[in-house]
Amino acid sequence: MKAPPTRKKRKIPRSATPAMWKMASGLLWVLAFLQFGSYFNQDVVLGERYKEMGLLWRIFHLHMLSFVTRMKYYGAWSLTDGACTLSGIGYKGLDPKTGKPNWDRLINIRPMGVEFAQNSHAYLGNWNMNTNHWLRNYMYLRVTPKGKKPGFRASMATFVTSAFWHGFYPGYYLTFVLASFIQNVAKNSRRLLRPFFLTPNGKPLPRKRYYDLATWLITQLTFSFCTAPFILPSIHDSLLVWSRVYFYCPVGVALCSLFLASPGKAWLTKKAKAHAGAKPQLGRSDSTESLRGTTLGVPSEPGREFDEMVDEIMVEVKKRRGSRAGPEGVELRRRVEATLQEKTGGVGKEL
Known part of the structure; x- marks a missing residue:
């Protein structure tokens, strides 16, 4: 594979063009945040007018508050990624598929991966990626006993560590502790339900499009609720906003957890195996269900x-x-x- 042309004694390709694209995307996210921030902010969800809205409108405003808040992070991380690309330290080598330079060595966010995530794995894996790498390598895997797979306790320890790293606001702990329960429920639910939308050889059935739409909507609304205390770090404000949407996320997580602890899980597992027949060898796709490169620090091609x-x-x-x-x-x-x-x-x- 022939490398792209470089200047004499230059070890990496020219980086101005990809750096400018990243800068442009970062500026667009910042401008979007400034534009929509006046419509969806903390004052709206804490105000009296918010209580007078219908439930669906309240959930929509809560989701938009989370989305608009993410915009400033998208902007800041895209700009810093562009700076790293321009300096050359973001160069990751040549893409083995396209042969073009890859500038994602220090990428920290994939906005589209977050916004179109259909499960908690994709949502968290595309957000604050380098911190996730560190947490997986030094917490998630280390607290897991040798020879065993990471479970709920590993997830809880990782999320609590992340909350402690962010600071001491109580809202951070509400977010990360709830997120650990969400991840556990989402992982088990996906294993039980997804086989019903696939053929025995792992191919998607026509009805899988409805499954994808439903899981995308549930994922986005779940994390919009979960991250509200991160935006409103005080206990009073966080619980106030949660109560105004009737705690729909903890209630749903609790009901799913009860089902997973009941005989219903064994019954559904039996049905899923009967539907799938022999266990299929599922291939990875390029959809939001699977992430490119490393996911929380584990290489895709060891x-x-x-x-x-x-x-x-x-x-x-x-x-x-x-x-x-x-x-x-x-x-x-x-x-x-x-x-x-x-x-x-x-x-x-x-x-």
Whole structure:
């Protein structure tokens, strides 16, 4: 694959054009925030007029308050991403599919990924991405016992840590603790319901479009409710706004949690397995259900990451040894894998 033209002794391609595009998108988000912020803000949902609106209008205003608040973050992070791109530190190498330069090394937000997310995994995975990477690597995975999959306790510990990192406003803890319950319910509900909208070989049925629409709407309205205390960090204001929409999110989460703890879960699981027949091997799509690259710090292609690490080690070894011969890349990989298998009891084979 031929690299794009660069100046003499320049190690990365020219970055002015992609940086300007990111700057333009950031400025558009900032302008949108300034425009809509006067219509959807804290004063509206805390005012007396808000109580006189119908329930659907109140939910709509709460959602728009969350959306407009996100606009300023979209703007700020897009501008900083553009600055990183312009300086060159945002260069991630060539895209293996298109062969074009990839400038997403330090990207922190994917606005469309958040706004069109159909589940909590996609919503959270596209928001504050670099912080999510750190939380997954140093909290979510570390508090999980060896040999077990992360569960509710790992999610709760991660969200509480995130709340503590943000500060000591009580609203932060309301948001992140509720989010841990939401993520647990969403993950289990998706496993139980999604198979009914797929064929046994994993292909979407015609009715899956309604499932996608419903999950998108539920995801957006759920997180609009959940993040309200983050915008209104005091306990009084947060509970006041929640009460004005009748606590629809905690009520829904509680009902779903009760169902998941009841015999109904086993019954629905049996129905889902009967519908699917043999367990299908589902492929990943480019929709909002699956995220590109890493999700909360885990690489999508660990084998390729390992090969790149071996190549870097080889370069460093040759520099240190000078002209002395050393093992080639394939041989070095074989030796490393053999060592990993001895120390981890075969886990290294997965690489």
